Amino acid sequence: xxxxxxxxxxxxxxxxxxxxxxxxxxxxxxxxxxxxxxxxxxxxxxxxxxxxxxxxxxxxxxxxxxxxxxxxxxxxxxxxxxxxxxxxxxxxxxxxxxxxxxxxxxxxxxxxx
Numbered sequence: 001x002x003x004x005x006x007x008x009x010x011x012x013x014x015x016x017x018x019x020x021x022x023x024x025x026x027x028x029x030x031x032x033x034x035x036x037x038x039x040x041x042x043x044x045x046x047x048x049x050x051x052x053x054x055x056x057x058x059x060x061x062x063x064x065x066x067x068x069x070x071x072x073x074x075x076x077x078x079x080x081x082x083x084x085x086x087x088x089x090x091x092x093x094x095x096x097x098x099x100x101x102x103x104x105x106x107x108x109x110x111x112x113x
Contacts, residue, residue, distance in 0.1 A: 047054050 048057075
């Protein structure tokens with residue numbers, strides 16, 4: 001074994017897709033950028049030393065965050081809508097079931113308020 005080969009990728013095998021495997025290898029779960037690498041979940045971004053670039057960066061990040069907030073709100077509104085639709089469909093199905101059941105037994109259908 002070469003000196004320091006364990007630090008430089010020694011002992012890892014390459015798969016057919018070109019990925020390395022092994023204790024220190026990159027697996028499929030490391031393919032894309034994670035939250036940390038994208039800058040999400042961090043504090044303020046360090047200054048580049050150029051005030052114009054820093055101001056532009058802040059503007060763009062604020063627009064992105066506003067869009068994320070808007071998308072989260074839309075997703076919640078849709079989830080609420082879908083839940084109401086499912087509830088209405090369930091209620092209609094239940095009402096039909098109760099009506100058919102009442103026909104078979106000669107009882108008057110019970111209605112829910």
